[in-house]
Amino acid sequence: MHPEQVPPVLADALFRPVRTGNAFEETMERMLQAIRLGAIPPGGRLPPERELSARLGISRVTLREALRALQESGHVESRRGRYGGTFVRPVPTHRAVAGPPPSPEAVEDTLTLRFVLETGAAETAAARALGPQVRRHLRACLQDCASAPPTDYRRTDSRLHLAIAEATGAPSLTGAVADVRSRLNALLAAIPRIPANIEHSDAQHRDIVNAILDGDPPAARTAMAEHLAGTASLLRGFLA
Amino acid sequence: MHPEQVPPVLADALFRPVRTGNAFEETMERMLQAIRLGAIPPGGRLPPERELSARLGISRVTLREALRALQESGHVESRRGRYGGTFVRPVPTHRAVAGPPPSPEAVEDTLTLRFVLETGAAETAAARALGPQVRRHLRACLQDCASAPPTDYRRTDSRLHLAIAEATGAPSLTGAVADVRSRLNALLAAIPRIPANIEHSDAQHRDIVNAILDGDPPAARTAMAEHLAGTASLLRGFLA
DNA sequence: CCGCATTGGATCGCGCACAGACCATTAACA
DNA sequence: TGTTAATGGTCTGTGCGCGATCCAATGCGG
Numbered sequence: 192m193h194p195e196q197v198p199p200v201l202a203d204a205l206f207r208p209v210r211t212g213n214a215f216e217e218t219m220e221r222m223l224q225a226i227r228l229g230a231i232p233p234g235g236r237l238p239p240e241r242e243l244s245a246r247l248g249i250s251r252v253t254l255r256e257a258l259r260a261l262q263e264s265g266h267v268e269s270r271r272g273r274y275g276g277t278f279v280r281p282v283p284t285h286r287a288v289a290g291p292p293p294s295p296e297a298v299e300d301t302l303t304l305r306f307v308l309e310t311g312a313a314e315t316a317a318a319r320a321l322g323p324q325v326r327r328h329l330r331a332c333l334q335d336c337a338s339a340p341p342t343d344y345r346r347t348d349s350r351l352h353l354a355i356a357e358a359t360g361a362p363s364l365t366g367a368v369a370d371v372r373s374r375l376n377a378l379l380a381a382i383p384r385i386p387a388n389i390e391h392s393d394a395q396h397r398d399i400v401n402a403i404l405d406g407d408p409p410a411a412r413t414a415m416a417e418h419l420a421g422t423a424s425l426l427r428g429f430l431a
Numbered sequence: 432m433h434p435e436q437v438p439p440v441l442a443d444a445l446f447r448p449v450r451t452g453n454a455f456e457e458t459m460e461r462m463l464q465a466i467r468l469g470a471i472p473p474g475g476r477l478p479p480e481r482e483l484s485a486r487l488g489i490s491r492v493t494l495r496e497a498l499r500a501l502q503e504s505g506h507v508e509s510r511r512g513r514y515g516g517t518f519v520r521p522v523p524t525h526r527a528v529a530g531p532p533p534s535p536e537a538v539e540d541t542l543t544l545r546f547v548l549e550t551g552a553a554e555t556a557a558a559r560a561l562g563p564q565v566r567r568h569l570r571a572c573l574q575d576c577a578s579a580p581p582t583d584y585r586r587t588d589s590r591l592h593l594a595i596a597e598a599t600g601a602p603s604l605t606g607a608v609a610d611v612r613s614r615l616n617a618l619l620a621a622i623p624r625i626p627a628n629i630e631h632s633d634a635q636h637r638d639i640v641n642a643i644l645d646g647d648p649p650a651a652r653t654a655m656a657e658h659l660a661g662t663a664s665l666l667r668g669f670l671a
Numbered sequence: 672c673c674g675c676a677t678t679g680g681a682t683c684g685c686g687c688a689c690a691g692a693c694c695a696t697t698a699a700c701a
Numbered sequence: 702t703g704t705t706a707a708t709g710g711t712c713t714g715t716g717c718g719c720g721a722t723c724c725a726a727t728g729c730g731g
Binding site for chain 2: 690699
Binding site for chain 1: 442444458547600
């Protein structure tokens with residue numbers, strides 16, 4: 192007997208895990224993502240626990256467990272009372288967690304998804320009529336990125352890329368870009384030292400943002416593709 | 432006092448729900464996805480419960496609850512004993528569940544993400560050196576799609592698009608395409624009747640597959656973009 | 672200086688999901 | 702024709718996450 196089988200690659204995609212880890216771990220990951228991607232800047236305040244737990248779809252108890260862990264790891268700080276809240280601490284103790292090196296397949300997978308999502312986001316953003324507020328935000332992120340000290344580069348860089356995704360106006364796309372960006376940052380953390388191609392990056396960032404602001408989708412896509420190629424070959428060199 | 436706030440769009444993306452629904456519902460969704468997307472053809476056999484529950488990262492009890500529900504809804508059928516298993520029933524009782532009409536924002540969100548993912552997948556697939564097996568699979572899906580009766584069109588169409596995503600070799604991208612495709616099918620289900628532009632679609636499918644097999648990324652992207660435009664304007668017309 | 676709205680902090684009972692073991696059934700194969 | 706391996710079917714105890722409710726602190730407005 193030979194029942195029809197589902198192709199292996201498709202099976203991996205469709206029958207992938209329903210839930211990755213428990214609620215606590217998922218929540219930790221999400222909060223760290225928000226902090227590391229610079230969505231909540233140092234000194235910034237997180238939404239109140241009741242609101243945040245509702246947004247994340249988890250109980251307040253579970254959220255508080257995660258926040259407590261983040262507190263102990265030095266990422267956030269809590270203050271009680273009205274006008275209190277949970278605040279992101281500036282430059283937390285950056286202890287590099289040395290995990291197992293990622294497999295070449297995982298690297299290629301992440302880079303492929305990233306390329307598709309981010310070039311697509313740039314193109315889509317350029318095709319939209321952007322409001323003045325969004326345009327200002329893009330320029331501000333670009334400026335932050337260019338003038339940031341090397342220690343903040345990773346964060347401001349993520350912030351800019353996220354801003355581009357936001358400019359598409361599609362929440363799903365923004366979320367997908369945020370996720371793949373987190374995966375990318377995890378890969379970059381496994382690299383010993385980052386070469387000083389920051390100036391080069393800044394110029395590329397400017398090209399991308401200009402193309403988007405000018406409403407030139409093909410140029411935005413091309414500029415983004417060139418920008419991503421740098422990081423991609425860097426990662427492939429170290430990890431693949 | 433005015434603590435720095437996180438931009439609303441980004442907050443929606445980052446603080447989106449950690450887990451959508453309970454494990455049972457998630458599992459149901461996943462299994463229905465596999466069936467409706469045609470990954471498991473009618474008559475095909477699902478992996479054994481033990482293996483499937485392990486893949487999905489859930490307990491066998493929970494998986495069985497979902498399978499039982501699918502059994503009662505007529506989607507699958509179980510047989511005990513060696514060489515038994517759970518099989519997809521041909522053409523289950525297609526009772527259309529009339530939910531609330533999707534919001535225009537949700538439609539636009541889905542269409543945007545779909546455009547980015549699927550054009551990106553086509554381009555990526557065309558840029559790869561495809562093995563003979565993959566090439567055969569693509570051609571087979573194209574053929575199925577062209578020769579399928581109207582009742583099977585949705586399924587074979589999904590199957591072809593999934594095959595293209597598979598051809599990228601990136602599991603994450605394949606999973607993302609499968610997800611957005613499910614969302615799209617949900618939207619299409621809300622439309623009263625599908626116009627008879629199937630022949631047109633078949634020609635476009637051929638163009639896409641040919642461009643991929645010829646290794647012409649720009650042509651693949653363009654062909655896919657044209658193909659998606661049809662469905663997009665259809666949905667926008669009905670729902671936006 | 673007082674009152675109060677707002678926020679973090681803490682506790683208790685409930686229900687779902689899990690892990691593991693065991694039972695029942697079936698078709699290929701020797 | 703018996704054996705056997707693989708599969709669906711069932712049961713029980715355990716732990717995590719949830720909902721709800723209350724407590725504690727704190728700074729602004731009167």
